[in-house]
Amino acid sequence: MPESADAHDVFISHSHFDTPFCLELAAGLRAAGVTVWLDEDSMTLSDTIPGNVSRQIARCSALIVTLSSAAVDSQWVKLETDTAIALHKNVVVVMTEPIGQLPDSLALLAAYKHFPMWEAALADCIRHIAQLFPHAGASVQRSVAQWQAHTGPALDVDWSPDGKSLATVGVDGVLRIWRQQAPGQWSAQTVLDEPRDWLTHVRWSRGGTTIGAICADNSLWIWRPDVGRHRRIELPRWEVLALGWSGTRIEMLTTGGQATFETRDEGQLHLDPVDPAASCPIIATISPTATSVASYFGDGELMLTDGRVQRTITLNVDAVRAFVWNRRGTSLALLASGGQIRIFGVGHEASDRSLDTARNRTVRIAWVSEDLLLTGDSDGVLRTYHLPSHDAAHELGTGPGSVAALSTAPDAKLVAVMHETGMASLWAVDRGENPEHGIGIPS
């Protein structure tokens, strides 16, 4: 750890044109347990005096130079680099764009480790830097990987059935498939960017060959990533609340009724509208097995359906924020406004229980396993709730921005978290060493 309160592990030298990238880099390093000095959040007016900058560099163990065409021309970057080299600091060069010949003023940088960010993953770079600081090693692994997945808020994420790929969608109207290239390094393999509006929901078929995605312009996109073929199906002007697969059929729960699309052959859209006189659901979810459906109506009624078994529950909560089925479709975890979590079984009241999280900021919920729940907050905080130990909450840490979507891998070893910043973060699940917390240091 740094020796004094105003000392830091790394000092990030950069041109202000590169501030957004540096903020992202700093967030990743901090999540990895590295303390960072970045003028955007540390500097007072007096800190801009060159002598004070030199003192700050002297207190840091390493200097990260963010090199871009703007940085090459920056007198500050030159001053900070010269200072760090003169003080024999460890220097890491993070290049945000290809730069031909380094100018004479920065020629000394050629001797240090370079990370070309158009080739390397940010997570790799962060991991390398974190390894320079042994104290950071214990926490860096909590978030296994973190990367910018979308421009603007991400809205949904789903694991492929083989657990090797992630499908993500966001307000940029792009569907991306991510695959792990190396430990901690994920890159987009294929991209569908034809939709002209937000993509709000995404689900893999159970066979893993096809992906269904809902576009906010009321269309369903069906995509075969292996052959790069897609179809667009116009939907009625109903708000799609939930998406799921049942064999080759896509199931959609909407405010106007149920819609199904048979993907075989030419495909066929079937609509089952609700009675106009009946109240419409305002939130709904389909279990991963597509055997269970939950619908919440504005009048406070929650309806759970599992095949022929139906259960209606009158909820005494202000509003429902989210709910999600466990993998087998036997239990529903419901997140109410105010942070209260309630768990319901489909056909039996005995399994109902309530957890008072007292977190008004909690916005998303997911099952990690049959006895472990994960919640995400609007301030990025992630927590787990271990059900057998009676509601014990464990704070995992803070992801990069408000949590937008959560998805647990089929083998329940990784959890994908999408953020409103467009970032994706992966968290490892370890049941051996930390059964209470469930998610933590991977073995």
Next chain:
Amino acid sequence: MGRREVGTIMETRAYFQAGGSVPSTSPCYIKRSCDLIAYDALTTHRYVSILGPRQVGKTSLLYKLQAIFERQGIPNAVINLSTLEGAGQAPTQDVASDRDFAARWYTDLAERVAEQIEPGKVPPTAVTGPDAFVGFLSALPAVEPADAHAIIMFDEAATVPYFLRTTFYSQLRDLLNSRPGKAKKRASQIDFAFAGAFHPSVLVPDRDNSPFNVSQEIYIPDFTRAQVDKLLRGFVEIGLALTDGGAQAIWDAAVGHPFLTQKICQDLAYACEEQVTESDVRGVVDTILDHDAHLENLVQRLDESPAEVELIKRVLIRRERVTLSVNQQAAQLEMIGALKSGPDGSARVRNTIYGRLLRSYLSNRAEN
């Protein structure tokens, strides 16, 4: 889609009307239940607050009511307060100057009331302030008999200059309070309607002195599907066949928003030759989304309201259920027109066009 003959363009232009008040005699004036509620209230000696965002038909309703009152011989006036001298002006901190300004504002108001309610009968009078204004109203020949009844309808009621607002509106409340007593002022025989895109409790926070607090509150709704279908019959009037798909697409796009529905129809009337199809509607909607002053105004209002934008993000991105009536930002967005109350009372984007606009707005912000 093809261009229509030039000679028929004027004809189509006269049918649908997007923007401005729709004349009460226009075939595209669509009656809504709120028309009757407002009429009932004003003819049974109640004040009325006619509320709603821009371009939903508040002014058209005032002129419709005026036309009815004219036919029934009820003296009345419709005054657009935003056209009075110094509407929305802030005080100067100079007492003499402010007093002088107030006198000019009240005099301008009195002259306009007189012009409409008693044309040619009331000589120009200097009205120095709220008490003098009540005196002016009491002296109107229209309220001379004890059972006389007159109606004054104020449009853009939120544009009363800030420093005159409390006294102006509390005087109108006093008039209502004085009705049952023996000291009843003759001006209390006048009923008032207040129309605008405002929240009564924000405009006049003191409930005991607010005329809105004792008004019949009428929120102007969007058209129902049946009302839109009635408007769409206009296509037949101008010689265009509207396909079922076209009609559905118009409804799907605007979901009864009065201005947007009229705007789509008006643009289609210009653009289509013989029939209006779903594809024509989509093209027109795309064009409206690209450049329409109404939508640009909405974006401008959002740019000025960061707290409201955050709330839109909660509704659209986090898909939170926010109750309009208990959230000030949501209530403000309702008055800007972006949101409306869904079946469960939570905030929903008002219509499909607004949905596309707001999503595009948030995406652009994210990219920048």
